[in-house]
């Protein structure tokens with residue numbers, strides 16, 4: 202296929218799974234995150250299977266770092282056709298615990314980080330008059346859950362931004378925008394939960410219901426990518442079979 206993708210948050214979970222699937226489909230993947238040792242291992246794995254990957258050290262919170270990463274990818278592969286805005290974090294706590302540094306971190310990564318990567322990649326897609334941007338929101342971007350007030354606020358922002366972006370760049374610049382809204386996916390996202398009560402709740406949940414795998418989300422990304430050019434799969438709303446809504 203020869204297309205080029207930038208994947209943020211590629212060092213684990215959904216991002217790493219998407220990197221594998223896209224590379225297997227012939228997409229050259231720019232795999233971006235802070236943990237470069239993870240990215241090197243991922244690249245080795247992809248290369249061994251015949252795919253092509255470029256490791257990009259990127260903290261999405263830092264616009265200069267993001268711009269440098271995008272430049273590196275364009276220098277290596279000449280274009281960017283797909284952006285998977287996927288970096289994110291989800292510490293849980295009730296608002297009255299006032300864990301303000303965690304709130305700020307979620308806003309910085311989940312919202313501002315996504316805006317930084319979008320801003321860095323858009324000029325290239327506009328120049329190409331084509332592109333496909335995937336924003337990883339969440340079911341928490343459609344509904345509010347207890348313990349997740351700030352996370353939900355950030356993901357509602359991602360959903361809203363995706364809808365606006367689609368209106369503004371879809372027809373004008375021939376750029377498709379897909380908002381991904383997964384239910385529970387078995388990744389390292391839950392490892393950051395420090396609150397013992399919510400930690401226990403999450404552990405209980407993993408025993409009560411099935412979780413999606415990162416590869417399940419990656420498959421839906423491929424589905425949207427492979428749709429005919431005039432089709433924009435606007436939302437990918439994907440739940441485990443037994444997750445109620």
Ligand code: NJP
Pocket residue numbers: 209210211212213214215216233234235236237239259260261262287288289290291310314337338339340341382383384385386387388389390391415
């Ligand atoms: O989680 P995890 P997921 N700069 O922890 C990266 C959403 N979601 O795959 O920098 C750059 O395995 C981090 O890389 P590193 C969720 O909100 C999930 O589940 O090396 N990258 C790692 O690669 C998130 O938006 C579920 O630490 C930064 C990645 O983010 C997306 O799915 C449900 C970074 C996180 O990988 C992927 O999360 C749902 C930074 N400053 C939505 N900070 C779910 N798992 O159930 C973090 O609805 N990263």
